[in-house]
Amino acid sequence: MSTVFRPASVEDLPALLALEVQCFTTDRLTRRRFQWMINRAHGRLLVAEHDGQLLGYALVLFHRGTSLARLYSIAIATDARGTGLGKQLLQRIEACALEHDCAYLRLEVRTDNPAAIALYEGNGYRRFALVHDYYEDHADALRLEKRILQHRDSRSIKVPYYRQTTDFTCGPACLLMAMGALHPERLLERREELQIWREATTVFMTSGHGGCSPQGLALAAWRRGFQVSLQLSMAGPLFLDGVRDMHKKDVMRLVHEEFTAQLGETDVETLIAAPLDLPAMLDAGGQPLVLISSYRLTRSKSPHWVMVTDCDADFVYLHDPDVDHSQHRQPMDCQHVPVSHGEFEKMCRFGRGKLRAAVTLFSRNA
Structure with a gap:
């Protein structure tokens, strides 16, 4: 036998x-x-x-x-x-x-x-x-x-990996990775992770601490000396659908209005309803942070930031700052994760309004 x-x-x-x-x-x-x-x-x-x-x-x-x-x-x-x-x-x-x-x-x-x-x-x-x-x-x-299926040579820019240290700092963790890719000598530290969250948070979210808005992250990156492009499918305010309390909604609107006013005093490029051309951004030396719905990764319906590290004809490659131990994952399982273009298109639309958002950093010396 x-x-x-x-x-x-x-x-x-x-x-x-x-x-x-x-x-x-x-x-x-x-x-x-x-x-x-x-x-x-x-x-x-x-x-x-x-x-x-x-x-x-x-x-x-x-x-x-x-x-x-x-x-x-x-x-x-x-x-x-x-x-x-x-x-x-x-x-x-x-x-x-x-x-x-x-x-x-x-x-x-x-x-x-x-x-x-x-x-x-x-x-x-x-x-x-x-x-x-x-x-x-x-x-x-x-x-x-x-x-198992064969990917072009890796990009010349290497994106370091940083694991978020709280449930609500995926955006700051991604921003640290983007800044580290453009300035390899830069330290990726928890102190700055939390400081970025304080600068960029929406204050409230669907539950627990508020996450970071695209506008808040764009401002945080600009303040640290980077050239920034902000792409949105809608102007905002964002994430209100998941909040029932009217007081919280009012606070989030005020935060959004202040972020928008501050952005108006910067040279951050803000594009509304523009297509997200990842290959062009990457080829230009950009480091894109993209907002996704975590539902397709963890089955939880919450906004989540990931770092795009590469893109080829078959896949978009991501650093996911959230290490899910319940799935027996290690930090290495969350690095350069290949996602098909079709799956990525579904993933990067959040909520009933199908919000799409990306914050792309460039070096001002580029």
């Missing part, structure tokens, strides 16, 4: 846990995490079975709303090593990712695991990052990537 590859079920839990003990000394998946991966995860846990014996598994997670997949874990029983089973599992996981419209598969591997590194690199994966102190025992990890 040949090896059978199939989705895992809860009946496989004892064998999966035994395989974890056999294959790993640290960073083992627990019963609870295996149950979550089988029943709830946006991903696929594939097992290899021969004569009723579990020989290995591979677990891939999909990044909702994007074209990115992550090989979370792969394990091969001792008796099955050297038989080509690892390569077979990898190929089936790649096929599974393609079925879910993923273009990239990423993974981490210990730097002291030459056999696994050889497996991945022999199957077309390339190294793109070294992560220090990644595993529980403080071992380093190599970050590898393979384009």
Whole structure:
């Protein structure tokens, strides 16, 4: 009987846990995490079975709303090593990712695991990052990537990644990334993240602390010496649909009016209802922050800022400052995330009014 590859079920839990003990000394998946991966995860846990014996598994997670997949874990029983089973599992996981419209598969591997590194690199994966102190025992990890679908050379401008430190500072986090891309010597610090939020916040939002408006972010960037282009599908005031309290709405209107008045005293280029031409902006050296609806990423209907790092014929690439641990994501899963143009068009329209907004920074020395 040949090896059978199939989705895992809860009946496989004892064998999966035994395989974890056999294959790993640290960073083992627990019963609870295996149950979550089988029943709830946006991903696929594939097992290899021969004569009723579990020989290995591979677990891939999909990044909702994007074209990115992550090989979370792969394990091969001792008796099955050297038989080509690892390569077979990898190929089936790649096929599974393609079925879910993923273009990239990423993974981490210990730097002291030459056999696994050889497996991945022999199957077309390339190294793109070294992560220090990644595993529980403080071992380093190599970050590898393979384009399953093939992307032009990377832009000459490298966009640093900054993770937002609060639930409401996605805009300031993106602004820090844009400024860091244009001025690489600039430090990305939490103190400035919070200061930008104080300058740019709408004060109120659908719930909790207010986020940052396009006008507020544009002003914050201009004050820091950058040339700024502000693109909006409507003049505003913005985000009022999600606020019921009339007092809060009045405050948001006043904040918007003050931002608009201050913008009138700057050389910020404000374009209403103009198309968002990302390739032209990027080619001109611009660093665009784009407002999206987080619904297509996290199923929560709230405005969210992301940083566009690149764009090609197939995808728009994003730095998402929000690291969602509930989806077992790491900061690296939120960098240069590929999103198809069709999905991005749906993503960057917020609310009933289909608001579109972008703040693009340019260096004044350009």
